[in-house]
Amino acid sequence: xxxxxxxxxxxxxxxxxxxxxxxxxxxxxxxxxxxxxxxxxxxxxxxxxxxxxxxxxxxxxxxxxxxxxxxx
Numbered sequence: 515x516x517x518x519x520x521x522x523x524x525x526x527x528x529x530x531x532x533x534x535x536x537x538x539x540x541x542x543x544x545x546x547x548x549x550x551x552x553x554x555x556x557x558x559x560x561x562x563x564x565x566x567x568x569x570x571x572x573x574x575x576x577x578x579x580x581x582x583x584x585x586x
Contacts, residue, residue, distance in 0.1 A: 515561050516541045520553055522566030526573070538571065545573055 517540045524536035526548065539547040539556050547556070557563070 516559055517562045517564065518553060518556050518560040519564045519566055519571065521568060523568060523570045524548060524550075524573075525570060536571070538573070 518537060519540065520537040522536050524533040524538065526533065533548065533550045536548065536550045537553045537556070538545055539553070539560070
């Protein structure tokens with residue numbers, strides 16, 4: 515299954531990188547593409563499209579939280 519999350523602010527965790535008007539393409543739970551602007555090339559290939567309405571996305575934080583739960 516391929517999902518497109520678009521129209522969001524993506525905080526990558528790479529230094530202070532913030533991607534405005536960003537998008538993520540996720541396939542089977544794995545991020546395969548990150549970019550900014552209009553992801554026209556991905557629109558036909560996805561099963562689900564999610565408009566983030568300019569909300570923030572921090573993909574690496576999910577992994578960190580999982581580790582903290584396990585260590586606790």
